Amino acid sequence: MTAHADLASTFADRHIGPRTSDAAQMLSVLGYPSIDKLVDVAVPASIRSAKALDLPAALSEPEVLAQLRRIAGRNRTAVQMIGQGYFDTVTPPVIRRNVLESPAWYTAYTPYQPEISQGRLEALLNFQTMVQDLTALDIANASLLDEASAVAEAVLLMRRSGKNKSGRTVLDADCLPQTVAVVRGRAEALGFEVEIADLSQGLPEGDINGVVLQQPGASGALRDHTAVIATAKERGVLVTVAADLLALTLITAPGEQGADIAVGSAQRLGVPLFFGGPHAAYMAVRKGLERMLPGRLVGVSKDADGAPAYRLALQTREQHIRREKATSNICTAQALLAITASMYGVYHGPEGLKAIAEQTHRRAVDLAGRLTATGAQIVHDTFFDTLLVRVPGRAAELADRAEELGYNLRRVDADHLGISCDETTTEDHIAAVAGVFGAGSDAGSGASETGTRIPTGLRRTSAYMTHPVFSLHRSETAMLRYLRRLSDRDLALDRTMIPLGSCTMKLNATVEMEAISWPEFASIHPFAPTGQTEGWRELITDLEERLAEITGYAKVSLQPNAGSQGELAGLLAIRGYHRSRGDENRTVCLIPSSAHGTNAASAVLAGMKVVVVATAANGNIDHDDLKAKIEQHAENLSAIMITYPSTHGVFEEDVRWVCEQVHAAGGQVYIDGANLNALVGLAKPGEFGGDVSHLNLHKTFCIPHGGGGPGVGPVAVAEHLIDFLPGDANRDISTDEAAGGAPVAASMYGSAGVLPISWAYVALMGAEGLTSATAHALLAANYVAARLNEHFPVLYTGAQGLVAHECILDLRPLTAKTGVTAEDVAKRLIDYGFHAPTLSFPVAGTLMVEPTESENLAELDRFVDAMIAIKGEIDRVADGEWTVEESPLRQAPHTATTLIGDDWKQSYPRELAAYPLRSLRHDKYFPPVRRIDGAHGDRNLVCSCPPIEAFED
Numbered sequence: 016m017t018a019h020a021d022l023a024s025t026f027a028d029r030h031i032g033p034r035t036s037d038a039a040q041m042l043s044v045l046g047y048p049s050i051d052k053l054v055d056v057a058v059p060a061s062i063r064s065a066k067a068l069d070l071p072a073a074l075s076e077p078e079v080l081a082q083l084r085r086i087a088g089r090n091r092t093a094v095q096m097i098g099q100g101y102f103d104t105v106t107p108p109v110i111r112r113n114v115l116e117s118p119a120w121y122t123a124y125t126p127y128q129p130e131i132s133q134g135r136l137e138a139l140l141n142f143q144t145m146v147q148d149l150t151a152l153d154i155a156n157a158s159l160l161d162e163a164s165a166v167a168e169a170v171l172l173m174r175r176s177g178k179n180k181s182g183r184t185v186l187d188a189d190c191l192p193q194t195v196a197v198v199r200g201r202a203e204a205l206g207f208e209v210e211i212a213d214l215s216q217g218l219p220e221g222d223i224n225g226v227v228l229q230q231p232g233a234s235g236a237l238r239d240h241t242a243v244i245a246t247a248k249e250r251g252v253l254v255t256v257a258a259d260l261l262a263l264t265l266i267t268a269p270g271e272q273g274a275d276i277a278v279g280s281a282q283r284l285g286v287p288l289f290f291g292g293p294h295a296a297y298m299a300v301r302k303g304l305e306r307m308l309p310g311r312l313v314g315v316s317k318d319a320d321g322a323p324a325y326r327l328a329l330q331t332r333e334q335h336i337r338r339e340k341a342t343s344n345i346c347t348a349q350a351l352l353a354i355t356a357s358m359y360g361v362y363h364g365p366e367g368l369k370a371i372a373e374q375t376h377r378r379a380v381d382l383a384g385r386l387t388a389t390g391a392q393i394v395h396d397t398f399f400d401t402l403l404v405r406v407p408g409r410a411a412e413l414a415d416r417a418e419e420l421g422y423n424l425r426r427v428d429a430d431h432l433g434i435s436c437d438e439t440t441t442e443d444h445i446a447a448v449a450g451v452f453g454a455g456s457d458a459g460s461g462a463s464e465t466g467t468r469i470p471t472g473l474r475r476t477s478a479y480m481t482h483p484v485f486s487l488h489r490s491e492t493a494m495l496r497y498l499r500r501l502s503d504r505d506l507a508l509d510r511t512m513i514p515l516g517s518c519t520m521k522l523n524a525t526v527e528m529e530a531i532s533w534p535e536f537a538s539i540h541p542f543a544p545t546g547q548t549e550g551w552r553e554l555i556t557d558l559e560e561r562l563a564e565i566t567g568y569a570k571v572s573l574q575p576n577a578g579s580q581g582e583l584a585g586l587l588a589i590r591g592y593h594r595s596r597g598d599e600n601r602t603v604c605l606i607p608s609s610a611h612g613t614n615a616a617s618a619v620l621a622g623m624k625v626v627v628v629a630t631a632a633n634g635n636i637d638h639d640d641l642k643a644k645i646e647q648h649a650e651n652l653s654a655i656m657i658t659y660p661s662t663h664g665v666f667e668e669d670v671r672w673v674c675e676q677v678h679a680a681g682g683q684v685y686i687d688g689a690n691l692n693a694l695v696g697l698a699k700p701g702e703f704g705g706d707v708s709h710l711n712l713h714k715t716f717c718i719p720h721g722g723g724g725p726g727v728g729p730v731a732v733a734e735h736l737i738d739f740l741p742g743d744a745n746r747d748i749s750t751d752e753a754a755g756g757a758p759v760a761a762s763m764y765g766s767a768g769v770l771p772i773s774w775a776y777v778a779l780m781g782a783e784g785l786t787s788a789t790a791h792a793l794l795a796a797n798y799v800a801a802r803l804n805e806h807f808p809v810l811y812t813g814a815q816g817l818v819a820h821e822c823i824l825d826l827r828p829l830t831a832k833t834g835v836t837a838e839d840v841a842k843r844l845i846d847y848g849f850h851a852p853t854l855s856f857p858v859a860g861t862l863m864v865e866p867t868e869s870e871n872l873a874e875l876d877r878f879v880d881a882m883i884a885i886k887g888e889i890d891r892v893a894d895g896e897w898t899v900e901e902s903p904l905r906q907a908p909h910t911a912t913t914l915i916g917d918d919w920k921q922s923y924p925r926e927l928a929a930y931p932l933r934s935l936r937h938d939k940y941f942p943p944v945r946r947i948d949g950a951h952g953d954r955n956l957v958c959s960c961p962p963i964e965a966f967e968d
Contacts, residue, residue, distance in 0.1 A: 026076055027784030030522055031791050032871035038791070041798040041872065050790050054697065057793055057817040059668045062703040068696055069564055073781025076526045082778065083771060087535035089550030093418070094444055095288065095540040097425045098401045098435025099233065099745075100162055100191050100761065102283040103538065105438055109491050110285060110358045111532060113498045120354065122508035122523055123722035124515060125311075125347050128841065128851050129326035130318075130908050130942045134501030135722040136325035139313045139350060141484055142281070142357035144959040146297045148479035149263040150277040151270030154958050155299035157311040158353035158724070159345065160576050162257060162280040163197035163744060163761035165296035166190075166227060168309045168343060169255040169276045170198055172300075173225030174207065176307055178251040182222035183208035189215075189232030193744035193761040194257065198227075200757025204587060204622040218246045230258045230269065234394065235401030235433065237266065239473050244273040260284060260297070261438075262399045264365070264372040266473045269299075276300050283437065284368075285359030286352050287532070289768025290551050291541030291761065292576055293725035295353035305956060309343030311350075311723060315961050316952025319906075319945040320913070323961055326947050344579040344616035351721030358498065361488055365480040371438050375400045378436040378445055380468055385449035394431070397470050401435040403427070406452070417451045423543055424448075482960040504943045506850050508719075511940070512874050514799075516664065516821040516853040516863025517611070519692050519714035527717055527775040531768055541762035542745055555764055558774045559729075562716075565777075565785070566691070566708060567699025568731035572740040574758065576765035578689065579613045581709025581728025582656075584741045584759045586621035588707055588732055589654045589683045591739035591756050601681070603648040605655040607636050609662045609857045611689060623653055634663035634811035636673055645680045652682040659700065660690050660819035662857045663811040664796070664865075674704025683707065688731075691715045692867075693793065693820035696786025700731075707732045716773035725766050727773070791868035792820045795875060799866050802879045806886040810861060821865035823858060824882075830860055833892045834899035837862050840885055845908035846931060847881035848940045877934070884931055903928050911941040 033041060038050060047053040074082065095103045106115065114120045126132030139157040146155035159165040170184050184202065186195055188211050195211060202209045212219050214228060215238055226247050231237045240256065247254045255276040256269035261283050263269075269277040282294035300308060306329060314328030360368065379400045383393045392405040406413055407430045414424045414432060422444070425433030434448060446454075467474075488497045507513075513520035530536055539548060559571040575581035586604070593601040604623040606614050608630045615625045626648060629640040636657070645652060655677045660666045667673075674684045686705035692715040694700070700708045712718045713726035720726075732740060742755030743763040764770070780788065800809045800822040807824035826837045837860050841851030853863040866875055885904070892902050899905050901922045909928040919925060930936055 025073060025784065026779035027073065027781070027787055030524065030780065030784070030869060031788055032869050032874070033791060033794070037872035038794060041794055044801055045797055050794055053794060053797065054790050056815055057666060057797070057813065057819065058697050059666055059814070061668065061671055062698040064697065064699055064702065068782035068785065070561055070777070070782040073784055074778050076779065079526065079775050079778050080529065083530045083775065086550045086554050087530065087533050089553060090535045090539055091547040092534055092538050093543065093547060094422045095538070095543070096435050096440070096448065097423050097540050097542050098433055099425055099542060100193070100280060101288055101291070101540055101542070102435065102437040103288060103439040104283045104285055106285045106287060106355070107359065107362050109494050109498070110355060110362060113495060114355050114358055115351070116528065116532060117502065118509040118523070119502035119505070119507055121351055121528070121719040121721050123505055124507070124513050124518065124520060124720050124850065125350070125723040126327060127854070128845070129324065129947050130842065130944055131506040131845055131850060133325055133943045134504035135350065135354060136313050137501055138354040138357050140315070140325060140958070140960055141361060142295070142353045143313060144482055145357060145360045145480055145485070146260070146299050147959055148481070149260050149268065150258060150299040151268035151477065152274070152277055152299035153302040154305045154308070155297055156308045157313050158348040158350060159296035159298055159310050160348050160580065161292055161294055161761045162278065162296050163191070163194040164580070164759065165278040165298055166194045166255065166257055167198050167201045168345070169278045169298060170201070170225060170227065171343070172276065172304065172307050172309070173253040173255060176304060177224045177253045179222050179224050182224035183210050184225050184227070185210045185212050185214070185219060185223055186227045187214040187229055187232070188212060189234050189236060190227060190229045190257065191233045193758070196744040196758050197761065200587070200759070201620070203757060204590065204620065206622060214243050218243055218250070223250065223252045225253045225255065227255045227257065230256050230266070231262055231399045231401060234403040235398040235435070236395040236403070237397040237399050237469060237473060239470065241272045248273060259399070261368065261372050261375065263475070264369045264479070265376065265469055265475055266399065267475055268477065270301065271477065275304065281353065281356035284356040286355050287537035287768065288540050289537055289766070290539045290548070291764055291767050293349050293352050293766035293768055295349040295356055310345045310348050312958055314952045315957040316948055318947050322944060324944040324947045326949055326952055328952055328956060328958060344583060344613050344620055346577065346579050346613050347723040347726065348577070349725055350723030351725060354722065360480065361485055361497070362494055364485045364489060368480070375436050375438060375440065376469070377466065378440045380466065382434065382436065382445045382449060383468070385445065385454045386452050389449070389453045391452050396468065398468050400437065401433060404432045404434060405430060406432060413451055417448060418544060420447055420451065422448055422451070423540060425542070484960055506848070506940060511848055511850060512866065512870050512878055513850040514852045514864045514866050514878060515850070516823070516865040517662065517689055518720070518853065519711070519865060519867060520720065521717065521867040522869035523717055523719035523772070524776070526779070527772045530771040530775070536771060537768060541764070541767070551767065554774055555767065555770060558770060558777070561777050562710065562729060563731060565695055565699070566688070566710065566731045567701030568705070568708065569734040570737045570740065571729050571731045573727065573729045573767070573770065574741045574760050574763060574765045575709065575728040575730055576760050577724065577726045578709060578711045578728035579617060580759045581730045582613055582617035582687070583620055584730040585685055585707040585709050585732070586617055586623065586654065587741070587757055587759070588730065588736045588739035589685065590621055590623070592683065592736055593653055600651050601653040603651045604653055605641070605644055605677070607657060609634065610656060610658055611662060611687060614656045614687060618656065634661060634665055635667045635669065638669070641673065641676065645676055649680045652677070652680050654683040654685050656685040656687060658687040658689060660693050664818045664821035664823060664863065665811050665813045666819050668813070671704055678704070689714065690820060693789060695789045696782065697789055701733060705733070707736055712773045717776040718769050718772045725769050727766050727769060788868045795866040795868060795870060796820050796822055796864070799864055799875060799879060803882055806883055810858060821863055824852070824862045824864060826862065827860040829889055833889055835889045835892055835902070835904050836860070839904040839907065842946055843885050843888070843904045843907040844881060845942050846903070846928065847884070848935060848938070849878060849881060880932060897922055908942045908945060910943065910945055913945065
């Protein structure tokens with residue numbers, strides 16, 4: 016491979032930050048004559064691929080856009096009336112352009128550093144408040160991955176919290192079929208019983224742990240669940256309602272009916288169909304269950320000056336704290352889409368949402384009347400937006416006729432069709448669909464006298480979304496300024512380097528993002544007829560094949576919609592493989608103590624027992640402990656989960672040996688692909704011992720992090736595991752042999768809507784560009800490590816003192832000497848205009864730095880200069896010039912309000928606080944709040960919008 020040209024001639028030259036001369040300068044610091052030589056030393060020869068990647072030649076940006084236009088043209092848009100949890104919607108252009116398509120929002124990282132995340136935290140708090148109000152429950156989280164997996168999370172919450180933990184879980188027969196499929200898959204892995212019952216006939220007898228109801232039902236039926244919920248309460252059974260948020264503007268909320276938990280999707284609140292995702296799910300719970308909530312929870316606390324401030328509440332990364340005892344493997348979810356939905360709520364307000372719901376309902380009532388006039392039977396008299404129409408023996412014929420006219424209906428069975436209305440349904444649409452059934456063009460509206468099919472007892476009378484935020488920004492000017500004001504409070508990748516270890520915050524190129532909002536991609540229903548989705552299937556198949564070539568595996572599934580779900584899918588494939596061979600006893604999963612926390616949580620969800628393998632002093636897997644654990648559990652060994660390069664940022668020389676030891680004992684090797692960006696083009700996990708890996712497309716393959724999602728976590732497997740890849744939740748897996756294993760997401764291709772980003776990245780880079788990107792990632796990490804090592808020792812290194820794609824800076828000796836902590840350094844970096852590296856993971860008291868290949872030399876040096884300057888400040892504490900409490904490190908970050916106040920009492924000058932480096936005078940970011948008191952926020956849990964007056968002082 017060669018360093019790229021100074022005059023950019025390919026996309027790779029734009030993607031990779033350092034110029035040829037810059038790379039030469041960086042190599043001179045490291046003492047290597049070429050980037051090839053650096054790679055040869057850093058990456059063990061035992062894992063190196065023998066030949067270059069076999070990928071199509073790299074395309075230019077115009078060529079990629081032309082290809083995407085061609086592919087998109089193979090999809091056929093239609094009026095989507097399938098429903099089944101997915102509805103067409105209108106994304107207000109001010110939100111589409113200034114949130115979904117704005118790098119200020121989509122390049123932000125998860126708000127683990129809340130002082131520089133106040134904008135997106137406020138947006139997520141709006142989402143939580145909206146959900147709490149609409150569901151009439153006490154607390155809601157900041158999103159989950161999709162509705163089906165959210166129901167699965169609710170089922171597990173009920174099983175943890177219910178009185179009868181051994182009882183079965185009962186799902187109403189009118190739950191969405193994809194939800195039933197996902198829940199059944201989780202139940203099978205964890206060994207509990209799921210019963211499907213018609214709960215309109217009452218609660219079944221026997222031991223029950225929890226109940227799940229759908230409102231409205233999959234059939235469209237709108238039922239009052241108060242009685243069945245009351246019966247459940249009398250028997251000590253917890254109840255979850257999967258509820259449509261738009262419908263809740265008109266019907267009695269789950270909390271008002273007595274439900275303990277509400278879950279669902281916020282997709283129809285302004286988020287495009289995206290062929291199934293990404294879409295923000297939600298979960299809300301009654302008081303008493305808040306500390307059991309999975310996923311992220313935004314709370315209100317206070318900063319060092321006592322001012323209100325937002326932060327992630329409770330355990331911000333539960334998996335890293337509790338590991339195999341974690342209650343969920345959810346790490347991040349769908350923040351960008353939750354923000355979009357929240358802004359849809361801000362844009363429309365409660366009156367606007369209710370008006371949209373009323374119009375949607377009127378359309379459905381109108382259609383019901385017209386169809387009844389043709390002799391068709393509307394099965395349910397009460398409904399919100401969906402009709403179940405009985406047309407004996409004619410369903411296929413009528414659906415085909417509607418499709419020819421450009422309308423997609425839900426094909427339930429030979430005798431029934433489902434027809435759903437939504438925000439985009441017009442009178443012309445109603446007339447055309449009615450015409451398919453034989454209604455004349457002069458057929459009048461079928462609305463009843465009351466104009467509603469919502470029963471009187473179910474009509475909502477309570478207020479919702481009363482906080483001023485839902486009424487203050489109703490003009491587009493006000494909305495635009497609100498979005499800008501929030502984004503200005505944050506530090507995202509569009510402003511500064513985000514040097515987070517294991518998170519790979521690299522360039523998300525504009526050309527890669529361009530296609531995701533094209534209607535031919537964004538307006539396709541996940542259950543649309545296959546003839547309408549040929550473009551999607553071409554892109555998905557092609558991306559799967561390219562990823563299989565990159566990883567060395569036989570097959571890739573793009574269904575998992577997060578890295579955590581990719582882990583789960585991979586472990587379920589291993590489980591299915593062992594069980595197919597009669598090895599039901601193989602349930603032990605070995606996990607090194609340094610592994611990502613989600614590994615252990617995912618293993619538990621896959622029905623496995625976690626056994627921890629010790630880490631040696633050099634950060635590698637302890638050989639003696641590994642051999643002892645394998646020998647101890649040989650008969651029951653299912654798998655080992657390893658991250659490669661390791662979580663410590665090192666290429667372990669012995670990875671083939673580790674794989675061989677596990678294989679010899681009959682186990683499978685799971686290689687966590689979180690750090691695949693250090694391997695692409697150089698080595699393939701499927702070639703050096705892996706049986707399965709998940710990949711993070713939102714890291715290695717350029718899907719932006721979105722402030723905590725969306726993500727895609729494809730699972731790649733060897734030949735013998737192909738049959739156990741996740742199946743389609745919209746099929747009957749019990750009867751469809753081609754359906755594969757248990758689904759982990761509601762739609763077959765998970766977060767398909769963001770796949771054009773990764774497809775474009777791989778197509779633009781080509782084999783040589785991808786390999787060069789990996790080499791430059793190694794160069795950047797080693798350059799930063801070399802320059803900082805004398806100031807902050809690098810904790811772990813591999814061959815000849817080199818690291819892989821990231822390095823761990825050890826602050827523990829400095830903390831012992833001065834009291835300055837890694838957190839102090841993280842907060843002081845804000846004053847220098849940087850997002851902090853990963854704090855105290857995988858080793859407490861350290862910072863893990865990953866600069867990525869996209870950062871140019873000037874930005875790398877700017878970060879290094881900041882860290883060296885901070886070391887100088889630590890030295891001044893060590894010399895006794897300041898106490899640690901009085902130092903700018905402990906007082907950081909410094910707000911503009913603090914700096915211009917009349918009562919400056921610090922022992923250091925304001926200029927040092929605000930402009931510790933001269934270069935900061937040219938481009939200074941001031942955080943909106945000072946250091947936040949996290950413990951206060953956990954003790955006083957407030958997770959909805961505070962009174963507006965709290966921010967007016």
